[in-house]
Amino acid sequence: MSGWSHRHLLDLASFSREDFAEILELAQRFRSLPVTGVRKLPVLQGRLVVTLFFEPSTRTRNSFELAAKRLSADVMSFSPSSSSLSKGESVLDTARAYVAMGADVLVVRHKSTSVPQQLAADLDQLGKRTMILNGGDGLHSHPSQGLLDLFTLARHFNAQHPMLDVLDGKKVVIVGDILHSRVARSNLWALTACGADVVLCGPPSLLPDDFSAFVDAPPPGLSCDPVMQRGRVTVERRLEQALPGADAVMTLRLQKERMAQQLLTSLERYHRDYGVSHARLQLCGREVPVLHPGPVNRGIEMTSALLDDPSICLVEEQIRNGIPVRMALLYLMTATKSAAEPSLPSFAPISS
Numbered sequence: 138m139s140g141w142s143h144r145h146l147l148d149l150a151s152f153s154r155e156d157f158a159e160i161l162e163l164a165q166r167f168r169s170l171p172v173t174g175v176r177k178l179p180v181l182q183g184r185l186v187v188t189l190f191f192e193p194s195t196r197t198r199n200s201f202e203l204a205a206k207r208l209s210a211d212v213m214s215f216s217p218s219s220s221s222l223s224k225g226e227s228v229l230d231t232a233r234a235y236v237a238m239g240a241d242v243l244v245v246r247h248k249s250t251s252v253p254q255q256l257a258a259d260l261d262q263l264g265k266r267t268m269i270l271n272g273g274d275g276l277h278s279h280p281s282q283g284l285l286d287l288f289t290l291a292r293h294f295n296a297q298h299p300m301l302d303v304l305d306g307k308k309v310v311i312v313g314d315i316l317h318s319r320v321a322r323s324n325l326w327a328l329t330a331c332g333a334d335v336v337l338c339g340p341p342s343l344l345p346d347d348f349s350a351f352v353d354a355p356p357p358g359l360s361c362d363p364v365m366q367r368g369r370v371t372v373e374r375r376l377e378q379a380l381p382g383a384d385a386v387m388t389l390r391l392q393k394e395r396m397a398q399q400l401l402t403s404l405e406r407y408h409r410d411y412g413v414s415h416a417r418l419q420l421c422g423r424e425v426p427v428l429h430p431g432p433v434n435r436g437i438e439m440t441s442a443l444l445d446d447p448s449i450c451l452v453e454e455q456i457r458n459g460i461p462v463r464m465a466l467l468y469l470m471t472a473t474k475s476a477a478e479p480s481l482p483s484f485a486p487i488s489s
Contacts, residue, residue, distance in 0.1 A: 141469045145257040145269045148278035149326040150356030153363040157287065157330055158301050160465050164288050165299055167461035180472050181210035187235045189215045190246040190272060191228065196431055196456055197272050197281065201244050204463035210471075213238070232256050236267045241471050243269050250275030268470050276319055282430055283323025285462040287331065289455050290385055293426050305332035306368075310379050312411055313389030313438060315344040320430045321389060325351050329367035337372050338379040339411060342400040348372055376411055380420040387428040388413050388438040404437055413439040418449070426451050 141159065143151075170178075186205040188198050198214070205212045213235065232243055245253040257269040273279040290309070291299030309328055315321045315337050328335050329352050337348055349372045355362050373379040380386070391407060401407055413427060427443060427450050435441045444450055 143470070144261075145253075145271075146280055146466060146470060147254050147257060147269065147271045148356075149280045149283050149323050149330075150278075151359060151363060152326065152330065154301060154330055156363075157284075157327065159469070160284055160462065161288055161291055161299055161301065163465035163468065164284075164458070164461040165292075167464045168292075168458065170461075177207045177209050179209045180468060181205065181208040184208075184210045184241045184471050185213065185239050186210045186242045186244065186467060186471075187213045187215060187240045188244045188272070189232060189235065190244075191217055191252075192246055192248045192273075194246055194272070196459060197246065197279075198244075200456070200459040201270075201272065201281075201463050201467075204460050205467055207460070208464055208467060208472075210241075210467070213240070228252060229256065229259055232260070233263075233265075236260065236265050240267050242467060243267060244272045245269055245274070246272035247274050250277040270466065270470065273319055276317055277322065279319040279323050279430075281459070281463055281466060282320050283327040284466070285455060285459045286320075286324055286387070286428060286430070287327045288462050289428060289451055289458045290328075290426070291331075292454075292458065293385070293451065301331045304328065307333045307384040308336065308382055309333050309385045309387065310336045310338060310383045311387045311389065312338045312376060312379070312413060313343065314391055315339055315348055315389070317343070317392060318389050322351070324387065325370060326356075329370065330364045332366075332368050334368045335370050336379045336383070337370065338374070338376055340401070340407075341374070344372060344374075346372055376413075376417065377420060380417065381422060383421045383425055385426050385428065386413060386418065386421070387430075388433075389430065390432065391434055391437050408437050412437060414443055415440070415446070418443075424449055428452065428455060430455070 188201055190198050202212050202214065235243060245256060251274060253269050253271040253274050260267055271278055271280055288299060291303050294303040311321055311324065325335060337344055349370055351370055352367050418425060427439065429438065429452050431452060433439065433444055433452065435444060444452065
């Protein structure tokens with residue numbers, strides 16, 4: 138595990154195929170561990186992980202905290218409602234308070250784009266050793282969600298060896314509010330890096346045409362793409378045209394607040410045109426898995442019957458896989474920064 142070169146984890150645009158492969162391999166090893174109550178691994182003993190979430194979260198926040206605890210890290214949780222933000226303290230000063238307490242990793246979620254990036258730059262300029270892990274920022278990126286979606290799909294196609302090659306040439310359809318989705322952006326970088334072809338489907342108000350060129354240019358801040366050959370990205374307006382030949386379908390949460398911005402005429406029409414159901418999935422030509430980052434609006438993005446069908450709906454599997462993926466990220470960022478790297482192959486658990 139000596140090849141990890143990312144000090145902070147801010148997005149997936151700068152990841153190479155080797156980076157993705159390393160995360161999938163390590164996540165699979167963590168995933169294979171038995172989940173038995175209080176048993177955990179000692180690899181991050183003495184490390185402090187802080188979840189600094191400035192907007193609501195259920196799955197991401199709890200998943201990171203559980204992942205950190207399973208690696209024996211100390212965990213602190215930030216709550217905006219009971220913090221000094223209400224007294225005028227800045228986000229940077231809030232972060233610096235936790236740095237002063239010895240935080241090794243700050244998992245940061247914020248409604249504004251680039252807040253994790255700015256915190257990382259500010260802490261680096263101050264000479265702090267604390268690392269920033271982006272838990273979701275504005276419309277920009279949600280890297281751990283993109284990685285757990287990738288891992289979930291790889292495990293679906295090959296549960297024993299969920300490596301990049303199993304996604305090469307696969308057609309993945311992403312349906313919904315692409316414009317406002319940081320999840321979609323992270324999945325575009327991750328899936329195309331593995332050779333998958335992505336078809337984006339949604340109405341023009343939620344899916345501009347220029348998303349077809351999303352991965353064509355080098356990632357922001359880089360002179361060249363770290364992935365030599367990516368899969369293709371195409372835009373399709375009609376779901377009936379997007380689904381044939383698909384290997385997997387991902388739906389995205391339709392944010393009802395967009396209705397106030399007159400981006401949609403009605404939720405009923407949206408469900409009629411873009412809602413995913415058992416009947417619609419028959420257009421794929423075979424049984425395919427369905428993913429959703431959650432939370433799901435039943436009867437809008439997908440039918441309740443489909444959401445409750447574990448044979449093809451992988452939503453609960455995504456939640457389960459979020460823990461080993463985030464364990465892998467915390468390990469790669471934190472444990473390997475010490476000169477004496479913890480012994481990893483045996484994954485010998487301890488009882489707390």
